[in-house]
Amino acid sequence: MRHFHATHTVFGFGFTLRAVVFGLLLIYCLTPWASPPIALALGLALAQTLGNPFARQTKLATAKLLQYSVIGLGFGMNAHAAVQAGKTGIVFTVVSILGTLVLGYVAGRWLGLTRHVTHLISCGTAICGGSAIAAVGPVLRAKDEEMSVALGTVFVLNAIALFAFPPIGRALAMTQSQFGLWCAIAIHDTSSVVGAATAYGDQALQVATTVKLARALWIIPVSIVTALIFKQKGVKIKIPYFILGFVAAMLINTFVPAAKPVGPVLVGAAKIGLTVTLFFIGAGLSGKVLKTVGARPFVLGLLLWAVISTASLYVILHTV
Structure with a gap:
């Protein structure tokens, strides 16, 4: 293993073998044979064995790459269908967010966790994970x-969901709309939501992306209420502006005929960007990150995730 970390020099350029492995895996993630679950698995395997040689760079790139990929997906969306999906998901969104935050508060006190850790995990589960x-x-x-x-708690559960949800959806013969809605509500991060929905089908992807991004807007009111409850003054609320880019792309795709030929190209690039994003996320889940989580925070995250997943699944199967 030490051999992979040692620096080798060829033609005056220094490199390590683990950097070469990282580069080869990254190149594979750019090909049509890669998929979001495979990319995440490759990243996880790298993190647990050789380690990520570019941890700082991939951490910085992940958020931007995800945002640009989401905007690109907007060029494959129809505004009329998105509005309909948003109407379907709004009730589920409101009920699940409020329910998760209340349950998280109660469960966090029962587990003896600090208010900050409890609130962070609850917000991550209720709205959109790491964001x-x-x-x-x-x-x-x-x-x-x-x-x-x-973040460690949410990312671990995201990884599990990305692999588990598509087989469950197929086993239950869920429709594309049902599965997309379930992903948007029950999976934390936008990257894993889009990844799982992509593996299920294009219609599921459209529903999941639209509902999830509408859900992400709840970051703003939840942040404001958080500042009031925790009595924090002079704090800056972080607004997810990239969602406006997604909406703009969707409107262009729907109402500007001249943009139609470009849409499939941009959507294809966005899907590749998402695959690379999940590879970076997996590569960031090192053993150190996993050890940081601890048992009680993970129990809280698992409990909230189990409740929201099963409850939303039951309601969706019987109402949608």
């Missing part, structure tokens, strides 16, 4: 270790 935690954390003035625990 919600990244937005609410500064409002709470949360410590780095509290942020790490919450």
Whole structure:
């Protein structure tokens, strides 16, 4: 293993073998043979064995790449269908967000967790995973270790959901709309929502992306309420502006005929970007990150996820 970390020099250029492995895996993720679940699995395998040689760079690139990929997916969406999907998901969104936050508060006290860790994990589960935690954390003035625990918990459960949801959906013979709605409500991060829905079908992808991004807008009111409850003054609310880019792309695709030929190209590039994003996320889940989580925060995250997944699945199968 030490051999992979040693620096080798060829033609005056220094490199490590683990950097070469990283590069080969990244190139594979750019090909048509890669899929979001495979990319995540490759990243996880790299993180647990050789480690990520570009951890700082991939961490910085992940958020931007995800945002640009989501905007690109907008060029494959129809505004009329999105409005209909949004109407279907609004009730589920409101009920599930409020229910998750209340249950998280009660369960967090029962587990003896701090208010900050409890609130961060609850917001991540209720709204949109790492993005919600990244937005609410500064409002709470949360410590780095509290942020790490919450993010680690959510990312581990995201990885599980990305692999587990498509087989469950097929086993239950869920329709494309049902599965897309379930993904948007029950999976934390936008990246894993889109990844799971992509594996299920194009219609599921459209429903999942639309409902999830509408759900992500709840970051704003939840951040404001957080500042009031935790009595934090002078904090800056982080607004997910990239959602406006997604809406703009969707409107262009729907109402500008001249943009139609470009749409499939941009959507294809966005799907590749999403695959690479999930590879980066997997590569960031090192053993150190997993150890940071601890048992009780993970139990809270697992409990909230289990409740929202099963409850939303039952309601969707019987009402949609």
